[in-house]
Amino acid sequence: MSNTNTLYCLPGDCLVKCDDQTTGLNGTYAINGYIYASMAGTVELVHNSDNTKTIEVLTTEDKRHLLPQMGSIVTCRVIAITHNVVRLNIHCIDGQVLKQPFRAILRREEICEDEKQKVSISDSFGPSDIIVAKVVGFGENNNFLVTTAHKELGVVVSLNHSGLPMKPISWTQMLCPTTYVKERRKVAQLVSTSTNNDINQ
The missing domain is CATH 2.40.50.100 (RNA polymerase II/Efflux pump adaptor protein, barrel-sandwich hybrid domain)
Known part of the structure; x- marks a missing residue:
């Protein structure tokens, strides 16, 4: 046996x-x-x-062992930004909230569909932004690779310096509710509010 x-x-x-x-x-x-x-x-x-x-x-469907797979839609928080990559924590997989986050990397060329080499990371994301992305591969040190190079992917929640959510006014800008300053973002064109609420609780 x-x-x-x-x-x-x-x-x-x-x-x-x-x-x-x-x-x-x-x-x-x-x-x-x-x-x-x-x-x-x-x-x-x-x-x-x-x-x-x-x-x-x-693979397993058990939520206790839920893992990102190729093609999974994931909700992430921006942890750090460099010139070439955005470092993220994955908190939800296909709408299911995780007990512990996974690490992910978003490369500059995976931010937008067009003019990939001209994209500025600082004009696309900010610290602590909540974004929706898609898993496209596996990198070093157990980092998942993700993309936002689709119109429905990108920033869904961005906070100002006081911790208040900014309002999206276009697919490339958000407006601070207190200072009325506009900040550039790669805004998702389809927003899942239930997923956003899960992350911000």
């Missing part, structure tokens, strides 16, 4: 050392003598009665 252990993993995690008795199945790949996870999910490591082992990564 086989003995099964279940572990949690993210893409790129090293799972086990590769040898003649270990076979990687779905959601894994082997390189340089080790088996790695190729997707997010749970790891099923089975010890068989003939002393061989099989390992695979399985």
Whole structure:
């Protein structure tokens, strides 16, 4: 009778050392003598009665283990901004609120659909902005890669210096309710208010 252990993993995690008795199945790949996870999910490591082992990564619908997948629509908070990337925390996946956030990176060329190399990050996002994005890949150090290069993606909540939400007045500008100063943003053209409220509670 086989003995099964279940572990949690993210893409790129090293799972086990590769040898003649270990076979990687779905959601894994082997390189340089080790088996790695190729997707997010749970790891099923089975010890068989003939002393061989099989390992695979399985996705799950269990909300306790909800993970971003390719194509997932995620709601994120801006953590830091540099010249080339926006660093984010993912707080919701497809409308489901997470107990713990995942880290994500939005590259400058993934902000808009047009004139990607001319986009200014500082004219698109601000500190602590809440944005809706789409997962497009997996980066280093367990960072998910996201894009806002669609009209329905971008900033959905932006706060002024007093912590009050600014009002979107176009797809490229928001208005401060106290100073009436306009600030540039990459504003989402479709807003899910229920998702925004989940993040700001």
